[in-house]
Each structure stands twice: as C-alpha cells, then as structure tokens.
Amino acid sequence: MAQTHLTVPEDSIAAAAARLREAAATGVPTIPVRDLIGRDDVQAAYAVQTRLTAERIKAGATVVGRKIGLTSTAVQQQLGVDQPDFGVLFDDMAYSDGSAVPAEAILQPRVEAEIAFVLKDDLTEGLLDHAQVSGAVGHAVAALEICGSRVADWDISFGDTVADNASAGGYVLGARQVPLTDFDPVTAEMTMMIDGETVSTGNGAACLGDPVTALVWLARQARELGSPLRAGQVVLSGALGPMRPVTPGNAVQATVTGLGTVSVTFS
Structure with a gap:
C-alpha cells in the first residue's frame, strides 16, 4: 500500500483533497471524490488521506492513534465494500465517557461500538504477528466511534471513505481498562442502545474473526x-x-462484556 507509482494524476489527488477540506471547513458535505481518484484505487485514496493528514499536523493537530474501519461484514454490506480500511485519530477527536458532543462537531454522524486497544510498545520491528502485536497491547477498553462523512448522504465507495480519513469523526473510550491476559476479544459480546433501545449487537468474532487480527493488519x-x-x-x-445514525438529543450507550460500558450524548 505504499504510495508510489500512482496511476492517478497529482492534480486529481489535490482536487479530491480540496473537496474534502472544504466540506470539513464549511460543514457542508461534498459530492463524492471517486470521479477524481476512482472507486477502489487504494494508492490514490490513501494519497488523498495522507495529504489531508499532513495538513492537519501542520496546522497543529496531534496524531493519537488510528481507527480500523470496514472490519464487520454487516458494516461492509451497509456501505457496499469488501475490505478493511484505516484512518488517523487526532487529539481533537477524543470525547470523555458520558460527555456531550455538539451537533455541529461531526458531519452526518453515525455511531458504532467496538473494542479499542491502547499500546504499551512500538510496533516498528519484527514479524508483527499475532503474538507480537497482542503483547504490545497495554489494555483493551470499550469504545464508541462516531463516524462522520464529509461526502453528502454517505454516498461512498471504498475510495471515497479512505480519502475521507476512513470517515473518522470522533471517539469515546470507556473507563475500565483490562489487559489482554484478562480479556478475550473474540468472545466479547456487544450491545449498543440509543435512548434505551437496543439498535446494534455483535461480538468480537465479527471484527475480522478477532479484533487482534485487525490490529495485526493495521x-x-x-x-x-x-x-x-x-x-x-x-x-x-x-x-x-x-x-x-444519531441526531441531537440522542443518548448512546454500549456494553462490551468484560470491558463494561461507554456512553455519549449528542447536543
């Protein structure tokens, strides 16, 4: 996935980045960018994402991690794609457990529940196999990801969402931190509720068979x-x-067995 030998002209990469940048700045979603970079040109899509990431860092944002997307068959079916992607988490995307997210903070917000890992070691050398990667995890925690799309009506192909930082918007981490020696991500069960009504269920096996496998991939x-x-x-x-999807006034809570709960409201 190295960004070399692009088949898409640099001016198309720049134009796609400009559309997404303007949408983020104005709060007005844009038309898709696949006419510029293709529906599934992985290198071109990540080239756009990398350009926008560099701009945010230059403007003062700090990278605090990554998000893996499209690991669940259910979500892949929702969006019509068949492979994972990833995006960058910045410091201004973090919200506290139980806090309120302003309605205007994230474009076209949708929420999903997942397992987050906080690393205690760098993953720079070696085979990066399951044993090494799981050993680098300091702890797991229940998480809510607030996805947001800068593309109007979530009309996205794989290329659109990758270019748009994997549709990252914000995230919330629960309070309970559990080492992997005391927690099995594969068998964990998840229930997510909006305003007290169950709207999504699943388990760790839904995430590429094992959330740690997703972490290895990343x-x-x-x-x-x-x-x-x-x-x-x-x-x-x-x-x-x-x-x-969520709208102002909604309260979201997710429970992951072994990790407890995590919640957020939208104001």
Missing part, C-alpha cells in the same frame, strides 16, 4: 506506509455490529 499496513504504530497510541479495532 500494524503491518502502518509500517509499510512509513508511519508505524507507537506506544501510547489508541487503536479502534473496528465495529462489532452495524453502525447507526
């Missing part, structure tokens, strides 16, 4: 791209069930 891709995962970073490992 660790290898991140290293290949030259930005390996680092100690202290948060990784959202992917949805355990379908994501759901």
Whole structure:
C-alpha cells in the first residue's frame, strides 16, 4: 500500500483533497471524490488521506492513534465494500465517557461500538504477528466511534471513505481498562442502545474473526506506509455490529462484556 507509482494524476489527488477540506471547513458535505481518484484505487485514496493528514499536523493537530474501519461484514454490506480500511485519530477527536458532543462537531454522524486497544510498545520491528502485536497491547477498553462523512448522504465507495480519513469523526473510550491476559476479544459480546433501545449487537468474532487480527493488519499496513504504530497510541479495532445514525438529543450507550460500558450524548 505504499504510495508510489500512482496511476492517478497529482492534480486529481489535490482536487479530491480540496473537496474534502472544504466540506470539513464549511460543514457542508461534498459530492463524492471517486470521479477524481476512482472507486477502489487504494494508492490514490490513501494519497488523498495522507495529504489531508499532513495538513492537519501542520496546522497543529496531534496524531493519537488510528481507527480500523470496514472490519464487520454487516458494516461492509451497509456501505457496499469488501475490505478493511484505516484512518488517523487526532487529539481533537477524543470525547470523555458520558460527555456531550455538539451537533455541529461531526458531519452526518453515525455511531458504532467496538473494542479499542491502547499500546504499551512500538510496533516498528519484527514479524508483527499475532503474538507480537497482542503483547504490545497495554489494555483493551470499550469504545464508541462516531463516524462522520464529509461526502453528502454517505454516498461512498471504498475510495471515497479512505480519502475521507476512513470517515473518522470522533471517539469515546470507556473507563475500565483490562489487559489482554484478562480479556478475550473474540468472545466479547456487544450491545449498543440509543435512548434505551437496543439498535446494534455483535461480538468480537465479527471484527475480522478477532479484533487482534485487525490490529495485526493495521500494524503491518502502518509500517509499510512509513508511519508505524507507537506506544501510547489508541487503536479502534473496528465495529462489532452495524453502525447507526444519531441526531441531537440522542443518548448512546454500549456494553462490551468484560470491558463494561461507554456512553455519549449528542447536543
């Protein structure tokens, strides 16, 4: 996935980035960017994402981790794609457990529940196999990801969502931190409720068969791209069930067995 030998002209990459940048700045979703970079050109899509990430870092944002997307078959079916992707988590995307997210903070918000991993070691060397990667996890925690699309009506192909930072918007981590020696991500069961009504269920096996497998995939891709995962970073490992739209006034709570609950409201 290294960004070399692009088949898409640089001006098309720049134009796609400009559309998404303007949507983020104005709060007005844009038309898709697949006419510029293709529906499934992985290198071109990540080239757009990398350009926008560099701009945010230059403007003062700090990278605090990554998010893995499209790991659940249910979510892949929702969006019509068949492979994972990843995006960058910035410091201004974090919300406290139980806090309120302003309605205007995230475009076209949808929420999904997942398992997050916080790393205690860098993942820069070695095979990056399941044993090494799981050993680098400091703890797991229940998480809500607030996905947001800068593309109007969530009319996205794989290329659109990757370019748009994997539709990242915000995230919330629960309070309970559990080492992997005391927690099995595969068998964990998830229930997500909006305003007290169950709207999404699933389990760890829905995330590429094992959320740690998703983390292995990400660790290898991140290293290949030259930005390996680092100690202290948060990784959202992917949805355990379908994501759901939210509107102002909604209260969301998710429970992951072994990890407890995590919640957020929308104001």
